[in-house]
Amino acid sequence: MRVSRLLLVTLRDVPAEAEITSHQLLLRAGFIRRVGSGIYAYLPLMWRVLQKITTVVREEMNRAGAQETLLPQLHPAELWQKSGRWQGYTAGEGIMFHLEDRQGRELGLGPTHEEVITSLAGELLRSYRQLPVNLYQIQTKFRDEIRPRFGLMRGREFIMKDAYSFHASEADLRDTYGDMDQAYRRIFERCGLDAVPVDADSGAIGGAASQEFMVTADAGEDLILISDDGQYAANQEKAVSIPSAASPLPYGPEESIPTPGLGSIESLCDAKGWDPSQVVKVLLFIAKLDDDTLQPLLVSLRGDQELNPTKVVNAVSQILNKGVLDCRPITPDDNNRQQIDLIPFGSIGPDLSDDVLQGAKTWEPTFLRLGDETASELGNFICGANRPDLHRFNTSWAAIGQKPVSLDLRNARAGDVCTHNPESRLTEKRGIEVGHIFQLGRKYSEAMESRFTNENGKTEPFWMGCYGIGVSRLAQAAVEQHHDDSGICWPTAIAPFEAIVVVANVQDETQAQLGEALYTQLQAAGVDVLIDDRKERAGVKFKDADLIGIPWRIVVGRDASEGTVELVCRSSREVQELPHTEAVTYLIKALHP
Ligand code: ATP
Numbered sequence: 001m002r003v004s005r006l007l008l009v010t011l012r013d014v015p016a017e018a019e020i021t022s023h024q025l026l027l028r029a030g031f032i033r034r035v036g037s038g039i040y041a042y043l044p045l046m047w048r049v050l051q052k053i054t055t056v057v058r059e060e061m062n063r064a065g066a067q068e069t070l071l072p073q074l075h076p077a078e079l080w081q082k083s084g085r086w087q088g089y090t091a092g093e094g095i096m097f098h099l100e101d102r103q104g105r106e107l108g109l110g111p112t113h114e115e116v117i118t119s120l121a122g123e124l125l126r127s128y129r130q131l132p133v134n135l136y137q138i139q140t141k142f143r144d145e146i147r148p149r150f151g152l153m154r155g156r157e158f159i160m161k162d163a164y165s166f167h168a169s170e171a172d173l174r175d176t177y178g179d180m181d182q183a184y185r186r187i188f189e190r191c192g193l194d195a196v197p198v199d200a201d202s203g204a205i206g207g208a209a210s211q212e213f214m215v216t217a218d219a220g221e222d223l224i225l226i227s228d229d230g231q232y233a234a235n236q237e238k239a240v241s242i243p244s245a246a247s248p249l250p251y252g253p254e255e256s257i258p259t260p261g262l263g264s265i266e267s268l269c270d271a272k273g274w275d276p277s278q279v280v281k282v283l284l285f286i287a288k289l290d291d292d293t294l295q296p297l298l299v300s301l302r303g304d305q306e307l308n309p310t311k312v313v314n315a316v317s318q319i320l321n322k323g324v325l326d327c328r329p330i331t332p333d334d335n336n337r338q339q340i341d342l343i344p345f346g347s348i349g350p351d352l353s354d355d356v357l358q359g360a361k362t363w364e365p366t367f368l369r370l371g372d373e374t375a376s377e378l379g380n381f382i383c384g385a386n387r388p389d390l391h392r393f394n395t396s397w398a399a400i401g402q403k404p405v406s407l408d409l410r411n412a413r414a415g416d417v418c419t420h421n422p423e424s425r426l427t428e429k430r431g432i433e434v435g436h437i438f439q440l441g442r443k444y445s446e447a448m449e450s451r452f453t454n455e456n457g458k459t460e461p462f463w464m465g466c467y468g469i470g471v472s473r474l475a476q477a478a479v480e481q482h483h484d485d486s487g488i489c490w491p492t493a494i495a496p497f498e499a500i501v502v503v504a505n506v507q508d509e510t511q512a513q514l515g516e517a518l519y520t521q522l523q524a525a526g527v528d529v530l531i532d533d534r535k536e537r538a539g540v541k542f543k544d545a546d547l548i549g550i551p552w553r554i555v556v557g558r559d560a561s562e563g564t565v566e567l568v569c570r571s572s573r574e575v576q577e578l579p580h581t582e583a584v585t586y587l588i589k590a591l592h593p
């Protein structure tokens with residue numbers, strides 16, 4: 001390809017819309033263009049990158065025995081109603097774009113394909129003899145994200161590889177899950193990415209294993225915790241740890257202590273000289289359940305700990321055996337809206353009476369009471385007295401008369417001791433989730449009545465796994481991990497071109513001829529090569545080559561008359577002056593060893 005013919009529009013200035021480096025670089029180097037919020041055009045250079053990633057993904061999926069397919073993007077609502085997800089995905093903060101056709105039938109634009117594939121499997125796979133089957137596709141997904149941002153990182157239209165496997169037994173599912181784990185490690189390695197596998201939240205399904213692959217980068221939206229012995233890594237949503245010990249409160253009689261204006265743990269402890277670990281703080285939430293009930297929650301936690309919203313949602317869902325569509329804090333505004341004005345915000349105790357809910361218009365009349373183990377394990381502690389501006393000092397669960405269900409509801413944090421090894425501590429890193437593998441179990445096959453006949457002639461629901469890779473997000477994550485002050489440094493396997501021949505001065509006959517000759521030789525050797533034959537100044541061409549991040553550059557300049565060229569490695573910036581024949585041989589060896 002000739003740069004003179006390439007659609008290459010680079011920008012000198014950093015586009016205001018882009019907050020993170022990879023997004024800025026992709027815009028500046030002319031890889032992508034914004035069309036709308038979370039909607040991007042992949043320009044020719046970007047499309048080459050995406051196709052290279054796709055090729056790696058395809059090769060590794062095929063090698064692992066998966067079969068490629070292509071499923072529709074328009075999903076009839078009935079499929080999602082059958083799985084029970086239509087409501088959650090379309091109402092409120094649901095992320096599915098949905099529409100009506102001319103007959104008034106409802107459809108959704110596929111954000112993921114469990115429904116479509118599970119229903120097909122039920123029709124096509126009748127016997128255990130046909131199992132296991134692993135089907136994958138690479139296509140555009142649609143999600144009406146609440147906060148589309150960071151370019152391709154969180155788009156509303158993006159490319160995903162998704163695979164779904166069907167099994168006659170859980171053991172067989174585990175085998176394929178293990179194969180996918182291996183395939184994913186190879187995919188990310190081949191793409192030049194440092195991706196860490198971490199334990200991930202499996203949502204309300206419980207039990208089933210799930211693992212995310214995180215590209216570590218400061219711009220990542222996820223927080224991951226990694227043990228310093230290298231044995232454990234988990235998304236914070238899921239991570240467990242041993243909390244630091246509480247600072248003991250000397251035993252003594254219970255006292256009521258006036259605390260006017262001290263509504264936060266911080267102000268309370270500052271004013272009274274208490275340690276936050278001696279306080280039980282109480283947080284109230286309202287959970288919207290999938291049967292449309294609004295369930296008030298009362299959660300107790302030790303004052304120095306942070307609540308983990310994912311763990312709370314999972315606990316509610318498991319205890320009540322219902323899906324949680326939304327969970328938000330109860331605020332003083334709710335007092336008016338629900339016509340309850342009894343909640344003493346700032347001095348709530350774990351034993352806040354259900355009476356405060358009696359006037360509520362749409363809420364359930366009793367709290368679901370949950371406690372983190374850091375709170376329930378405290379001997380004597382400080383907590384709100386359920387009366388404005390009053391706290392109880394030296395109280396206990398026995399004095400309070402009720403102890404909440406004790407669970408793990410807090411965030412593990414950097415510095416915490418690991419559960420698997422008390423000698424090891426957790427450290428924090430930010431990560432970009434580029435892949436997720438998941439043992440789904442039978443949730444979808446049961447809901448959708450998707451069954452096969454087993455060895456004993458009985459029908460049963462399939463065991464299922466699902467495996468996603470964010471192809472377009474991965475491309476940008478690669479830039480986040482590989483760039484410098486001058487631009488992108490694409491890993492060779494996914495670079496839009498492997499090499500660029502830059503003719504410093506195309507008016508110079510000798511340079512032009514040698515440049516063309518090298519271009520032809522490299523093409524003949526199967527190198528993905530670009531020639532910059534523009535009538536621009538050499539400096540402009542070098543800048544562009546650096547910005548778009550082609551791994552190797554051959555500069556044909558003044559020394560062309562002696563047959564000498566410069567070979568430049570983009571990432572190390574190492575420069576070699578070589579006779580042109582040697583440069584070509586060296587390059588071909590480096591690219592295709
Ligand atoms: P996230 O937690 O980032 O919202 P998710 O867990 O909803 O992602 P999955 O349903 O597991 O995502 O989708 C599989 C993969 O698709 C993710 O691992 C991620 O790499 C990619 N992905 C998900 N949402 C987006 C998006 N809005 N834009 C680009 N890629 C995405």
Ligand code: MG
Nearest residue numbers: 212433435436
């Ligand atoms: Mg995920």
